[in-house]
Amino acid sequence: MKSFCYRSIALLSLLFTLILQPTVAVEKSFPSPLPDKLRVCADPNNLPYSNKDQQGFENKIADQLGEYFGLDVEYVWFPQRMGFIRNTLKNWSDNTGRFACDLVIGVPTQFDIAATTKPYYRSSYSIIFKKDGPLGAALTQQDVATVPDSVKQSLSIAAFAPSPAVTWLRDNGFKDNTSFFRIMNGDGDDYPGKMVKRVADGEFDMLVIWGPIAGYFVKSHPELSVISMTSEGSNVFDFPMSMGVRYGERPWKETVEMAMDANAPQIAMILQDYGIPVVEASSKPRPDDDDD
Numbered sequence: 134m135k136s137f138c139y140r141s142i143a144l145l146s147l148l149f150t151l152i153l154q155p156t157v158a159v160e161k162s163f164p165s166p167l168p169d170k171l172r173v174c175a176d177p178n179n180l181p182y183s184n185k186d187q188q189g190f191e192n193k194i195a196d197q198l199g200e201y202f203g204l205d206v207e208y209v210w211f212p213q214r215m216g217f218i219r220n221t222l223k224n225w226s227d228n229t230g231r232f233a234c235d236l237v238i239g240v241p242t243q244f245d246i247a248a249t250t251k252p253y254y255r256s257s258y259s260i261i262f263k264k265d266g267p268l269g270a271a272l273t274q275q276d277v278a279t280v281p282d283s284v285k286q287s288l289s290i291a292a293f294a295p296s297p298a299v300t301w302l303r304d305n306g307f308k309d310n311t312s313f314f315r316i317m318n319g320d321g322d323d324y325p326g327k328m329v330k331r332v333a334d335g336e337f338d339m340l341v342i343w344g345p346i347a348g349y350f351v352k353s354h355p356e357l358s359v360i361s362m363t364s365e366g367s368n369v370f371d372f373p374m375s376m377g378v379r380y381g382e383r384p385w386k387e388t389v390e391m392a393m394d395a396n397a398p399q400i401a402m403i404l405q406d407y408g409i410p411v412v413e414a415s416s417k418p419r420p421d422d423d424d425d
Contacts, residue, residue, distance in 0.1 A: 181349035252373035
């Protein structure tokens with residue numbers, strides 16, 4: 134009997150010892166060694182993607198990945214114009230012995246100047262117009278394309294070039310009354326989202342613009358309608374988006390993809406919170422290219 138009591142006391146003692154010991158976090162195993170910080174290449178003034186106040190959805194995704202990796206997030210800011218990758222992701226410093234930054238949160242999946250991860254969302258070009266304007270009854274891009282010629286000729290339209298919008302506007306009789314703007318105009322203080330307000334202000338009757346910009350800025354303008362476009366034959370409007378890393382760094386790419394998979398629900402919620410239109414593929418994808 135005494136032997137049983139002693140054994141019971143010993144087991145209880147061991148149990149309490151285990152309970153009182155601090156919990157040790159399980160170490161994550163990654164294909165690539167982690168850097169000391171998650172250094173992100175980003176535009177300082179390009180909402181809804183990113184800005185210096187870290188208000189963009191890509192900033193929130195970077196925070197989510199940093200938390201998953203257990204790393205502080207550090208930004209290298211440069212306008213996402215010509216030379217962005219050269220001055221950020223590929224910018225080597227002999228003084229620090231490393232590249233300026235290691236990850237771009239958003240690039241087209243078929244980007245050719247950086248290696249891209251698997252896509253984490255797909256969006257499409259969108260048509261924006263006033264609900265109480267001449268296009269107010271339209272529900273689809275076909276509705277817009279088939280308005281009477283008298284209405285088409287009365288519209289003031291804005292679009293960015295180059296983009297798939299150019300061909301669509303030309304093919305549907307809108308090109309002659311469309312003002313085309315450059316998406317990368319060299320002005321770091323400018324950003325495409327300003328065009329949405331110009332529609333809200335009545336300067337333009339219609340705007341064709343990339344979906345994430347449309348969805349985010351229209352949230353502040355309930356008087357506007359948005360139609361996500363679907364591809365028509367060879368004219369493609371929807372595109373997948375990925376994260377960008379340097380060519381030749383496959384283990385780091387796989388590490389980022391591991392984090393993307395683990396945080397997919399949180400990333401989807403961030404996109405939803407920012408009004409980013411996420412669409413199914415309506416176009417035939419190109420075969421994946423080898424990124425190494």
